[in-house]
Amino acid sequence: MSGNDAGDENGDGRQKSDEDLSARLKRLENRIEAKRPATPYRSAPGAGAPKGASSLGLAMRLSTEFIAGVLAGGILGWLCDQFLGTKPWGLIVLLMLGFATGVYNVMRVSGSLSRPAVKSAVEKHQDRERS
Incomplete structure (x- = not known):
């Protein structure tokens, strides 16, 4: 005798309880x-990437955003130093600004920054129904 023998007596009852539970x-x-609130067209984990984007594609975009900010700041700083004679301060300041811009862009693309709440048409309709 196993523990399953007792279940044969209540076969119909168990089937009904499974259906009820389902x-x-x-x-x-x-x-x-x-x-659940309506989700925007972007998904949470890779909010800057389309739904079909791969992880490698997202990683490449994030690294490109960061490197572009740093390079732009460095180049602009070097140009300021050359034409304005501010060596090395133009390069230092604009390189730091480029770094901050790169970090900001990575956070923006990855979805880490919260955006101002914009109500969708569905949420506005639900608010009107409640009041």
């Missing part, structure tokens, strides 16, 4: 989905 679970999923 139906309750489906209702719960529908209620959760209805309360």
Whole structure:
């Protein structure tokens, strides 16, 4: 005798309880989905990347954004030093600004920065219905 022998007596009851549990679970999923806020066209993890983008593509974009900021700051700083005679201060200041810009761009593309809340048409409609 195994522990499963007792289950043969309640075969119909167990089947009904499984169906009931599945139906309750489906209702719960529908209620959760209805309360979940509408997501923007960007997904959370790789918010700057389209849905089909690979991880390698996202990594390349992030590194390019950072390097471009640093290089632009460095080149502009060098040019300021050459034409204005401010060696080495133009390069130092603009290189630091380029670094900060690169970090900002990486955070913006990756979705780490929160954007101001903009209500979608669906949220506005729901607000009107509530009031």
